[in-house]
Amino acid sequence: MAGIEHVISVEELLPRKGNDVRTEDVEVQVIEKDSPRQQWLDELEKAGDEADQKTGPKIQKVPFLLRDHKDVAKYFEPRVVSLGPIHHGKPKYRKAEKYKLVLANKFVKESGKAESLYAQIEKKISKLKDYFNEEVTAKKYDDEKLAGMLFVDGCAVLQFIYYHEAEEKFKDKKIKNDQVAFWKHDLFLLENQLPYQLLEDLMELSEKKETLQDSMDRFIENHANCKDPKMTSSTEKPAHLLDRLRTRLLFLGDEEKKRNNKSSTENIEGDWQSYRNVQELRAAGIQLSPSTTNSLADVSFSDKSINVYPGYLYLPQITVDDSMGPKLLNLVAYEMCPDFDNDFGITSYICFVDSLIDHPEDVKELRKGKILHNLLGSDKEVSQLFNEIATDLVPNPEIYADVKKQIQKCYSSKWKTWIAQCYNDHFSSPWTIVGFLAAFLALALTILQTWYSVRGSPSDSKDRSSPAPRIPKRY
Template sequence: MEPQHIVSIEEHHSRKVVGSIEAGEGSSGAGQHPPATAMEEKIEMLKRAGTQPGAVEGAKIQKVIFLLRDHKSFVKYFEPRVVSLGPMHHGNPKYHLGEMYKHKLAYEFVKQFGCNDGNTLDDDINYLHGKIKKEIKQLRGCFEEEVTKNYDDEALAWMLFVDGCAILQYIFCAAKNKFEELNIKNDSVAFAQQDLFLLENQVPYRLLKLLMRYSGKEEQLRNSIESFIQNVNYQQTEQQKQGERDPIHLLDLLRTRLLGPPPCPKAKPSSSRCPFTHQEDQDWQTYRNVQELKAAGIHLKRNKNNSYLRNISFTRRFGFDFYSGYLCLPPITVDDSTAPKFMNLIAYEMCLDFENDFGVSSYISFLDSLIDEANDVKYLRKARVLHNFLGSDQEVAELFNAIGTDLVPNAEAYKDVKIQIQAYYESKWLTWMAQFRQDHFSNPWTIIAFLGVLLVLALTSVQAWFAVFPAKK
């Protein structure tokens, strides 16, 4: 069976618009309620708003929040480049080539991971598609209602079947480096990887679990997902632990793996001070960037224990207060995918129905507080905290200044670290010592000169001693 056969099925199950009932349809008869007044409608609207449920743990798949939709780089950061996944951008002619690749990957998935027990390829397609149709109500519930309202169950089930199979096959090929066998070019592979982690390009992880379960090779596919996420992160990650909640979608899984385990909850302070003011705030920071920290004697250090974004700490050498301070940061790799990846993670955290601790927003805000200009990036590179594959250091500085704008981080995130840095920064003695070391011991020649001066002073002192107290014969 050729890949084109799947395309024909797609054409057969074309998108259907659910017809709406026209206002005023039906005859007016006895027993009907009189039309509500304008005031009654307004009151009813307030009642409905009051009974809406609050934020829940798992957000529905939805559009980027309106606060970010007027971003000057919205198209660059939030819209797919080569392939649309899910219903939001489905049918857009600009993704025609991506649709061809998608069907090719879906065909390869069914051929490689279908049940195969004496079945034909058609039987495997019908089997997997049928499993999705049986759970289409639950899968539809994973999306915000507005997103899927133009698709009936049949059209939505087929769309999710093709997209889910294509995603799993793409991830498997990426983990096993098998794209050359499918004649898919590297540039298409790279752009498609960015598209996988766009908020408006997500499909339910429940769909992927369903396909993995009925493919008969669930463990192999699950391992490929973990390997793929690890490569996207440029870091070592731990696989999902037993009892840990399932991700909502791939973007949610990426966020979990980037941040690492959530911190232990702390008792909330009794103060009711407004979080948007800084009056009597002990963690009010006066330093502006890495250069000022360096001038105060604070050194940057790459965190070697793990690379989770939450793992930021401040230590003193040998544990003594009068020694230099070290700000330990997780390593981060910056390339062309960095801005879209973090912007979509920030947009996900801003979803109104997603209860979270704004971990990514807080990390970007903290990093933005350290980076003002190219020299700050230079020091981060020298400390091996930041790997720059983007271009010049100035480009990296501008990138974090851009994506760090208008963020509202979690006030408790890195609070202890900020307090320790500020206390060190405000210490006049430590600052003076750091400045002395910088002025007199910044290179080997100044050290040699200082030792030479000490030697001359010592010899002069010895000479003066013997001049006053000559040695007896």
Template structure:
């Protein structure tokens, strides 16, 4: 082999080694580099899918497919065939409006922007025309549903029975059943569809119970009363919303503030349920704010009493799938885990049906599900294996723990258990206290009673009684 061939071979080997080394370096850099993905339509995390049946029951749509994740499912064909019908009803059978919407959404920049919301593998099977058609039909279906559901007879407008409408409402808040909110805004603007107020009603009517304002004499006037009751719905922010589930999450956790790092958690929270806290003088009542992030602890007028304000939550058939999808969304996004933290808090407070009963009587829970036992099971199942934000509700939890472990409040709790809750023991204690009081009074007057007018005469007779 000539020197030239050896040199060429050595150079070739050197290049191959350098190339291999560069591949290794690139793989390491790419593996450690933080993700800069702009994908905002997520799949349910694997850690939440404990069983296949749970995934199908709580995360898969039952009547309608929205977006590409479950598109083409044969079980959803009934509503899929109705989407073109609802689209034309929304647009008042105006074909020109339909063409205009399709043209605007079909602009190359718009198509690419909408595709970027999803994982590339998820939308690769759709050509641009099919993708925009799906976005347009799903968007118009959602808008028509929201407009119709608040009418006098929504089942007549939707050509669907009430049972299907219930599942349809749940399907619109599934994590894997979303389209970009940008499409909804574009269609509302381009088609001049005004349903913002109905959008607010649609979002605010989930999970949280509307706060009941205090009755004041001004609210007896109809126009002022209506204004007062609608203030909570006027602050909804549609800016930078990814999808409907994101909008629901933002509404449920508005005004959320993580406390400063100077606050430290207590060693551990030793209280186990609602009734234990009631025993030490802590009572529950609904808060006046519509947010899961607001929990307030307040000392009472007496040193042994206190109150905890919790947002009122309604529990029905749609509560569990909605909460599970909100929790899944928090795991996929960078939002603070307020829903997760609230569920963990309720799970720590609810051990028995009696705890649900106490919260229901206090107005914190509204049970439309059935028995209190079912509600207990619901929160205990959802709260299993969840990890809350350690700083969420930290100030309130520290004050609850401090009140709970106070020796004086513990003593009062023991007295209530031993005497107040047992009638015969209570009467025995009351009789003993009365007897002790009377004995004390007798001893006092025996030792410290003042001299009377007959005392001197009695002493004289006692001294000279032998006469």
């Protein structure tokens, strides 16, 4: 009938089984159960169902956009130890298996509940298996093998974290310092993660439960380089260690949130950005200052109109060493996982810092402002690191948007820039002040000398104004 539309259902789109049926307008063909066409249709239906499911982020491989990048692919491979199923069994990690067994054995003995520990993991293996992406577990490991692997790895990780504050305990187990350093590196790789639920289950059954939890808290605080270890990062249960580290790095207290909200400027229009790096900001008189916390979200700008400087950019203090690149890139890889709904906080921070660093001189200014502590080597290496890890990253445009607009507004204010430049050139250090005063004194003396040469000295004018002496006549 005219005016009436026929709505086609999903069932009508899919072929029906049975004999060929030919009608006037529709031809339905027989499809074999295991035919390529039926498999394709089943995968299509499965993909739709998975997209509709609201699940948390699962442990999976690094997204191919990062994995295929030749400059950063090295940051995702474990150095000495494999944890979980993704790299398990690779020949180059066999040596570390011995250390894992030593640590796991010590954990089991100190827990006092050897049999119940493994029984608990074996009992929950179906649930623990759901924390992994299906492609990394289903095709390689049955439940029994996966349970044994997770049990050893989980016990070893908890014992390692428990030992990390006492190096002599590693020496007792003949684990050298270089091995300890690489273990710390490997614990925060996306492909090396264990479900946090596994670690909680093992801690819960241990007789030293509270000690293990305290060790875990201090371990995360240490790697987040936090100023205040008493701050609580989140009430939500993390997916794994990398997730907990990310939450801690981006955590802001209520006071910091209020301060950053006050620093935002809602009426600033436009998104034009004409400044390029730290050197240009400093040339415009904008100063760098450390934030009150080390949260990577604690970035703010203050326009102090009554001050000599036009504004202050507050940035969290960071330490750049050999572990920073892998740590940040794996956090970025985690944020890029398709099943992880997030605001791309780490990615946005990296892109923001990269926008401030173009040359080694920019790194030098960050060091002078006590923002960046360089343990990597030269400033050129730090500049190359940020330029490298920020390649092809897409930040959240809303994060730092107000800060960027405030910087641009201050940067575009010419009279403030001129005042700041004058101050930097002539009053930034005792030597520039002495030089300025010497130049000013020389200029003043030159002006006085010129004036005297034109008008004459006061004594000369006095002589000209007084009457000439009378000479007595002689008779």
